[in-house]
Amino acid sequence: MRSKIAGRVWKFGTNVDTDQIIPAEYLVTGDPAELAAHAFEKARPEFAGEVREGDIVVAEENFGCGSSREHAPRALIGAGISCVVAKSFARIFYRNSINIGLPLVEAAIVADDGDNLEIDFKSGIVKNTTKGVEASFPPTPAFLQKLIDAGGLVEYTKTQIKNMGM
Amino acid sequence: MTMTIAEKILAKKAGKSSVEPGDMVEAEIDYVMVNDITGLPAFEVFEKFDCQPLREKTILIPDHYVPNKDVASAEQARAMQMFAKKYDMPNYFPVGTCGVCHQVMIEEGFVAPGRLIIGADSHTCSYGALGAFGTGVGSTEAASAMALGKLWFKVPESQKYTVKGSLEKYVMGKDIILHIIGEIGVDGALYKSMEFYGSAIESLPLADRISISNMAIEAGAKAGIIPPDEKVFNYLKDRVRGDYAPLYADSDADYSEVYEYDASEISATVAKPSLPENTAPASELSHITVDQAYLGSCTNGRIEDLRVAAEILKGRKIASDTRMIVVPATKRVFEQALSEGLIKIFLDANAYVSGPTCGACLGGYMGVLAKGERCISSTNRNFLGRMGHKESEVYLANPAVVAASAITGRITDPSEIE
Known part of the structure; x- marks a missing residue:
């Protein structure tokens, strides 16, 4: 994972559910690019057409609530989203994102659509350079950092399988 | 510890x-x-x-x-x-x-x-x-x-x-x-x-x-x-x-x-669109008409749920502007409902009965909603567009409320039609 990223904001509210991120009728593939074509189709129809590589999703509380569909973070990765910043995350969405390598930041940062954000994972600071405000966020728990550093759960599992001599 | x-x-x-x-x-x-x-x-x-x-x-x-x-x-x-x-x-x-x-x-x-x-x-x-x-x-x-x-x-x-x-x-x-x-x-x-x-x-x-x-x-x-x-x-x-x-x-x-x-203070409850926390007593929503009543899912598709609905539907007909879809959760539930005569009650009431699937609950198929349609549903989520068009609405309720609402064509506390 890069230690610093910067990107343009897509702002969402509270309780953004996984049906909004990727509606269930498109859950017939696991391919990030195919899923990205329908990301936020009902909630923000312009998203799929206008999203750019490196954009950042910012939301309020409980982002990613609802279904366990890993298709939700996959769709965001497919859309080129570099990070999701929210006041809090729903737990399965959080796990899925960590496991497949979508960076998440739990922070309360004031932002609107189109603002520019800079995130420094080392110092734990997220800056809204458009508005000139910033917020701090806690470091990732050690175990999860180990998982992320291993390259996500897939690589971690491969190592475990090797170690177990399976 | x-x-x-x-x-x-x-x-x-x-x-x-x-x-x-x-x-x-x-x-x-x-x-x-x-x-x-x-x-x-x-x-x-x-x-x-x-x-x-x-x-x-x-x-x-x-x-x-x-x-x-x-x-x-x-x-x-x-x-x-x-x-x-x-x-x-x-x-x-x-x-x-x-x-x-x-x-x-x-x-x-x-x-x-x-x-x-x-x-x-x-x-x-x-x-x-x-x-x-x-x-x-x-x-x-x-x-x-x-x-x-x-x-x-x-x-x-x-x-x-x-x-x-x-x-x-x-x-x-x-x-x-x-x-x-x-x-x-x-x-x-x-x-x-x-x-x-x-x-x-x-x-x-x-x-x-x-x-x-x-x-x-x-x-x-x-x-x-x-x-x-x-x-x-x-x-x-x-x-x-x-x-x-x-x-x-x-x-x-x-x-x-x-x-x-205190359980006695809990009434038949409905969650209005578009979050499960958006609750109100069914009795306060009786002005809301429904196009579809859905009975099924992992939340309420068991034999006990079907029995409750069948008791209310027995000898009655679904409202003319409403459709009812009944989906037993599993083959075993379906078999049991058949042997108890519940399926016959649903069919006689003009409900549509299908084999088990999650289909409609997540807006997949077998009961998807059109623009502007409203569903009273025994399922678990009423998010934006959950069961179909983004301008359709899902109201979550228990099987008794679903059955009673199917009969009247509007959200109904079952005690109202006893």
Whole structure:
């Protein structure tokens, strides 16, 4: 994972559910690019057409609530989203994102659509350079950092399988 | 060191004498389940591991888009069939033998007290009704667990919910959980384990308890656990696979929050669009007309739910501008409903009855809503466009309210038409 990223904001509210991120009728593939074509189709129809590589999703509380569909973070990765910043995350969405390598930041940062954000994972600071405000966020728990550093759960599992001599 | 049920199960499965909230543990899982939607990505990930799956621990249940709704879903279901064949999987339940995955997991005896079960479906928390720690995971972690038989968990804080007293007629387990979510909100139990106690919970049949645990996720919870009792042990006789050992909370266990409710104050409750926390008594919504009434799902598709609805529908007809769709959760539920004459009652009332599928609950097929349409539904989510067009609406309710509303064509508290 890069230690610093910067990107343009897509702002969402509270309780953004996984049906909004990727509606269930498109859950017939696991391919990030195919899923990205329908990301936020009902909630923000312009998203799929206008999203750019490196954009950042910012939301309020409980982002990613609802279904366990890993298709939700996959769709965001497919859309080129570099990070999701929210006041809090729903737990399965959080796990899925960590496991497949979508960076998440739990922070309360004031932002609107189109603002520019800079995130420094080392110092734990997220800056809204458009508005000139910033917020701090806690470091990732050690175990999860180990998982992320291993390259996500897939690589971690491969190592475990090797170690177990399976 | 005192522990809650969730802590005891995670400690045992992690091989530790105790755990506390916030601990990261790697725990042995008893079973891992995937459905047709979450299965495909899991199989793709699994193939990267170049190993054999843990055959006895892995359960494959196609239910969301089977019978296949289109070519893409057909390919997805076939991927599961091919995976099952390739690895000679003993616990694959194809169309015609099964139904909605969580009810199958329970009926087939995979779920039992003290077990740690993960499923690539958020409503895996249903298993808490039998004293298990069941929790939803993603496809990648399901694949990892199919290979390793273990997974990482953050030990959640636990909340204690006590519901005392007795419920009025036509008020069910569904209303208890809708009422609680209405009070604490859709993130009121975020990252936490809910535990349910009290005389009202004890007197509930297992079916209603499953509805409660099933919707713990709608409050953001990791698990929704009810201490197992004789009702659970009796249900598991001649059904459970293998041995099991119930675990109970210590009497002085630590809970992050404690809530108490009086069951007699809970009425037949409806969650209005577009969040399950948006609740109101059904009796206050009688002006709202419905185009569709849906009875089914892992939340309320059991035989007990069908009996309640059939009792109300018997000898009556569905309103002319409303359609009713009845979907027994599993083949066993369907068979039982047939033998009890319930299916005949539904058909006589002009309800449409189909075989088991999750289809309409998540807006897939078999009951999708048009623009502007409204559905009273025994399911678990009423998010924006959940059952169809983004301008359609879902109102969540218990099976009795669904049946009563189907008859009048508007949201109806069943006591109104007795």
